[in-house]
Amino acid sequence: MSPLFDELRRNRLLWLLALVPVVLAAQAVRPQAHTLLFVLSVAAIVPLAALLSRATEAVAARTGDAVGGLLNATLGNLTELLIALAALRAGQYVLVKASIAGAIVANALFMLGASFLIGGLRYHVQEYNRNNARLQAGLLFLATVAILVPSVIGEADVTQAPAFTQMLSLGLSVLLIVTYALGLLFSLKTHREFFAAADHAQSGEREWPLTLALATLAGVTVLVALVSEIFVESVQHAGTALGLSPAFVGFIIVALVGGAAEMVSALSAARRNRLDLSVGIALGSAVQIALFVAPVLVLLSYLIGPAPMDLKFWQGAVAMMLIAAMTASLVTNAGKSAWFVGALVITVYLIFAMTLYLLPPRIP
Amino acid sequence: MSPLFDELRRNRLLWLLALVPVVLAAQAVRPQAHTLLFVLSVAAIVPLAALLSRATEAVAARTGDAVGGLLNATLGNLTELLIALAALRAGQYVLVKASIAGAIVANALFMLGASFLIGGLRYHVQEYNRNNARLQAGLLFLATVAILVPSVIGEADVTQAPAFTQMLSLGLSVLLIVTYALGLLFSLKTHREFFAAADHAQSGEREWPLTLALATLAGVTVLVALVSEIFVESVQHAGTALGLSPAFVGFIIVALVGGAAEMVSALSAARRNRLDLSVGIALGSAVQIALFVAPVLVLLSYLIGPAPMDLKFWQGAVAMMLIAAMTASLVTNAGKSAWFVGALVITVYLIFAMTLYLLPPRIP
C-alpha cells in the first residue's frame, strides 16, 4: 500500500480526506443542518475527486495505451457523473441539467481562462499545440450544437409535446454516444499520432500496483457516491440559507465542486508552462461531459430516475454553452496565449456568474 | 449524337432515364397513385439532373471561360430551381422555403461531410486549398446572415406587418443578386487566379458539339420541369402515406433529390483525392442557392406565383442554416480533413434530420 501513503503524504489536499467520516457522521446525527453538511461535503468531495482521478490514471497506466485511454475517456469525469447521478435519483432534473451546463461552461471558460492567466503571469507568451486545441474546440462546438437542437426547436414552436422532446432526446443521446465512441476510435487508434502531445504525461512518479489502483478506484467511487448524496440533498437548502439563487448554486457551485480535481491539474500544468496539457484537460473535459456524461444520464434516467429525463435546457443555459464553445474556439485558434487572454475568458465567466447570482430565485 | 450515346453507355445512372416516359404515362393514367408517382418521379429526376449538369458543362466547355463560368454559375442548380418553380407555381410557399433551406443545409453539411468521410476512409489525411474553402464559407456565412435578417427582425418584434416583410424581402433579393454578380466578377474576372484549383476540371472526355449540348440542355430542362411538377404534387401526399412529417419531406427528401447529381460529382471527386473539387461543389452550391436561387424565386413569385413570396423562414430553419454555415466555416478553416471530421459534420446533419423526422405534423 505504500504508493498510496506516499501520495497521501506528498499531496496536502488529500489530508482533507479526514473529513469524509466526519460528513457521514454529521449526516447521521444532524440531517437537518444543511449548511454545515454542505460545507463539509464540499470539503470532502474535493480530495476524494483528486484521489479518484489519481486512481483512474494509475489503472490506466497499468492497462496499456488502448484500455487506459478508454478508461480515462469514460471515468475522467466520474465525480461529475456521480454527483449528477445522486441528483438524478433524487428526481432533481433541474439540478442535473444545471450541473451539466455549468460543468461545460466552467471547463471551457473558467478552467481554460484560469490556466491562461496563471501561466501568463509567469511566462510572457505561451505556445501550445494548436491542432489539438482546434479539434477539441470543434468537437465542443458540435457537441453544443447537438445539445441545443431540442431546446431551440422546442422554443421556436410551441412544440411542448413531451413525447416529441422525449423521443428526440433519446435519439440524440444515442447519436452523441456513438459519436463519442467514434472520436475515441479516431484519437486512440486511427489517428493517435495527432494527439501525442496532449496525453497526460507522467511526472516520473512511482507507479501503483494494479490491485491497489483498482481497489482505490472502487472504494473512492463508493465514498464519492455517498458524499454526493449528502451534497445534493444539502446544496439547495444551504444555497437558500446563504442567499444564493438556485441557478447560481446549480451552474456555478456544483460545477466548480465537481471539477475541482481537474482544475488543480490544469492550473499546475499551466504553471509548469505545459499549456498543451491544460487546454487538453479543460476542453477535453467539457467535450466529455457534453458527448458522454449528458447522454449517459438521459439513458440512465430510464433505469434509475423517477421519470425519463430529456435534453431540453433552459434558454439561458443554451446561450451560455454556445458562447462558451465559441469563446473557446476563438481563443484557442491562435495557438498562443498571454495573461490578458486569460483575463478576458475569465471575464466572460464572471459575467455569467454575476448574472446567475443576481437572477431572481424562481429561475430557471 | 454519338457523344451523348457514349455518355449513356458509360454512365449506368443514366439508364434510369427510361423511367421518364413511365412517370409521365403513370401521371396520365393514375393521377391519384401518389406514392407510386413519388417513387417514379424521384427515380426519374436523379438521372435527368445528372444529364442536365453534364449538358451545362458541355455548353460551358464550348463557350469559353467567361461565358462558361457564367453558365455554370447560373444553371449549376437548375434542378433545384425547376423543382422550386413547380412548387412556386402551385402556391406551395412553405415547400419552396423548406427546399431552399434544406438544399443549403444538405450541401453545406451532408455533401461536405460525406465527401470528407468517403475521402477519409481511403486516405489517412487529405489536404485542400484552404483559401478557396474559406472564401466560400465566408460567402455562405454572409449569405445566411442576409437571409436571416427578415426572420430575426420579424420575430424580435411583433412586426407581422406583411408590407414590411414583403418590401424588405424584395430589397434583400435585389441586394443578394447584385452581390452574387459582384462575386462572379471577382472570381471569374478580377481575381480569377485565386480560384484556379477549384474549377471543374475535365477528365479528358470527348467534348460535345455545341448544338448537341444546347439541344440536350433545352430538352432535359423541359423534362425536369415536367417531372418536377409530378414530384411536387405527389411528394407531400406520399410523405403522409409513408408517415413522414411535412418538414422532413421538404427539408430532407426534396433537398436530397434536387442535389443528387452534384452529390455524385462531389463524392466521386473525394474518392479520387480531389477534395478541392468536392468542397468547391458542396459550398459553391450552397452559396449559389442562398445568393441566387432564393432571391430569383422571390422575384419570380411576382410574375408566376399566386401571391408574392417573402424571405421569412421558419425559426428552426434559420437556426439550421446558421449552424450549417458556422460548421462549414469551422471545419474548412484548417484546410485538411480526416474521416472523423466527415463523421462529425454528417452527425450534425443527422441531428437535424432526426429532429425533423420526429416533429409533429403541423410544423412548420
Added chain:
Amino acid sequence: MSPLFDELRRNRLLWLLALVPVVLAAQAVRPQAHTLLFVLSVAAIVPLAALLSRATEAVAARTGDAVGGLLNATLGNLTELLIALAALRAGQYVLVKASIAGAIVANALFMLGASFLIGGLRYHVQEYNRNNARLQAGLLFLATVAILVPSVIGEADVTQAPAFTQMLSLGLSVLLIVTYALGLLFSLKTHREFFAAADHAQSGEREWPLTLALATLAGVTVLVALVSEIFVESVQHAGTALGLSPAFVGFIIVALVGGAAEMVSALSAARRNRLDLSVGIALGSAVQIALFVAPVLVLLSYLIGPAPMDLKFWQGAVAMMLIAAMTASLVTNAGKSAWFVGALVITVYLIFAMTLYLLPPRIP
C-alpha cells in the same frame, strides 16, 4: 497659433467650421426649424470631430507614449460620447442605446468594409498584421457577449424585474471598464511590442505646442457638446419630417455622424495601402465604444440622467452587434483583403440599414 492655422489651410474639411456659429445662431433665432438645425448641426459636427481627434493626437504626441496612449484610448471616441451624453441628459435612452449599438456596427462593418473596398479598388491584394486584427476582433466579440447577456437573459425569461436588470447592468459596466483598463495595461505596457504596427503613426507633420493642443481640445469639446445638444434635439423631428424611422435615425444617422472623423482617417489610410491602420481604427473604435463608452454612460446616468440607464438592448440591435462582431472576426482572420471582401462587409451593413429604413415607426 500657426500650426492650427496650417491645419485649417491644409484640410478643407475644416472650412466647414464656419458653420458652427451659424448653427448656434440658428438655434437661438429659429429653435423650431428642426430640419434646418439638423442639417446644419451635422455639417458642423463633422469638422469639429476632425479637429477634436487632431487635438487629442497632438496632446498625446506631446505627453509621451504611456499618457498619450491612455489619452487616445479614452478620448478617441469623444464625439460619440458627447452626442450620447446630450441624449442622456435629455432622457432619450432609446436614442443613447441606438447610437451605441449603431456606432459599434458602423465601425465594425461600414468603416471596415469601406476601407477594404477603397483599398481594394487601388491595390489587387492588401495584407495587414493579422495578429492585431485578431486580438481586436476577439475583444470585440467578448465585449459584444458582455453587452448581450442582460438582453438575452432578460428576454429568455419574463425577468422584466427592473431591479435585476439595473443591478446587472451596473455590475457589468464596472466589469467592462476594469477589462478595458486591463486591456490598456496589456497593450500599452506588458505586451506593447505586439501592437507596434497599429499605432497612429505621424506623417511628419509639425507638432503642436502642448498649450495650443490642450486649449484646442478644451475649446472644441465645449463646441461639440453645444452642437450635439442641438443635433440630438433636432434629429428625431428631422427624421420624421424626412420620412425616416426613429430606428434608422438612431442606428445609422447618429452613428455615422459621430464616427465621421475616424471614417476619414481609416479611408485615407486604406488608400495609402496602410490597412493595418484602417483595421486598427475601425475595430479599435468599435471595441472602445463597447468596453468604455457604453459602461461610462451607464455610470454617468446615475449622476446626470433623469433615471438610471441599463444595458438592455432591443433584440434586433443585439443580433446586429453579434453579427457585426462575427463578420469582423471572420473577415480579418485571413490577414489579407481584396475589393470583394469589402463589398461583402458593406453589403451586410446595407442589409441592416435597409431593414431599419423599412421598419415601421414604433420600433424599437
